[in-house]
Amino acid sequence: MSEFYIIGIDQSTQGTKAILFDDHGKIVHRHDERHKQYISELGWVSHDAEEIYHNVIRACKGVIAESGIDQKKIRCMGISNQRETTLAWNRETQKPYAKAVVWQCNRAESVCREIAKTCNPDKDIYDVTGIRLTPYYPASKMAWLQKNVSGLKEDTKDGTAMLGTIDSWLIFRLTHGKSFYTDYSNASRVQLMNLRTLQWDEKLCDIFHVPESALPEIVDSDANFGETDLEGCLEHKIPILGVLGDSHAAxxxxNCRREGDIKATYGTGSSVMLNTGRRAVKSRNELTTSLAWKVKGEADYVLEGNINYTGAVFNWLKDDVKLISSTREIEALAMQANPEDRTYLIPAFSGLGAPWWADHASAALIGMTRNTGRNEIVKAGCDSIAYQINDVISAMRQDTGLDIPELCVDGGPTRNKLLMQEQSDFSNVRVKIPNTEELSAMGAACLAGMNAGLYDHSVYDAVTYQCYESQMDSETRTKKIEGWKKAVERVIGRI
Known part of the structure; x- marks a missing residue:
């Protein structure tokens, strides 16, 4: 019987999970709640922040009731949240002014165009924040909301309105309006925080027309964010002792807590994140520089590269070109492909992300011959995921001078053994797959537990790994990667 329990919240783009962890860091039970995706005719993506908050409460009530544990043993909670999704709410009523603008929504594109005319985006924004000027970050979304939501601009000036991301919204509501905080991992993604001072930057706030007074206070990721009884679900209040953006929590x-540690999340797209320790590395490849976290008063930094199409390639093979009826077929078909075939799929269905940054690019199959068939195209799709991840890893090695011998991975596509072996081969790394898929919730819960003095480093002993070692010689690796790069350069118009 566990002596205590910790709740880890994973609030993601698609839904919310509440997960109970025991005194050894093992998962006891999980409860999921989905929320609605609002997509307008213009393709704008929104979430109902009220629904998300109530789903957090429902998920917590569900996981406690279904697990049958003694709720008095719940000591604290940690929160992992979808990053960059932005909203405004009223300080007094605690209600949102409008639906939250989701991270992937580009409705603030016009705002970015106007801002680019009034400043030098590279010098005034990228050099200060580590983030390129795009509509996907909160600063431009906050400017858009003030411009388009009736009464909001006036309310932000007089202190009635509050602007923030999902973490600060949940903290505010869970503590019944007593805490208005954001942690450093989330703040560093807003595009208003100065990476040198680690505070909101007055000039940036002026550029985006965001009053600093409307923003949450930035605190350490292991701060005490306040107490909650989960709307009466608990008979006692528990402290919120850890908050991290989802990729940072993963x-x-x-346990990628040392300089040179790296993880890749394989989802619809992919996030590759490298811990650069105490140094904020400015990328020569326009990768994003952010804070990993600030824990025990010490800030660690990361380089991150985001890729548009990785796991979504499998969906394209199944749903669009219908070469497979199930993603489970991919591995067997790809292994039957002609090893001499040199077909490359460049999955630029919505341009290419890091490190190519080719928004104009279109998807293409390069190098097909009369003998290229179903198996070869399926394998080219699988290869394209490993090649793209490797492109980011190579850029990170170039930016930092770090060797990067190991890659921790998570996400559904990691179940594909061929893909994982290819990733090891192409990137010349040991690939490590954990025995749990709940890395974001676990990260938040571990941080909270360590802050409470309940966990130490041994909590990671609960996680075991399946490993893949590179089996490819350097000559073959170089030949394959050079072929991929030439194919990409043809697609983006460099050759």
């Missing part, structure tokens, strides 16, 4: 959950 990095912490993987």
């Amino acid at each position: 990095l912490f959950g993987h």
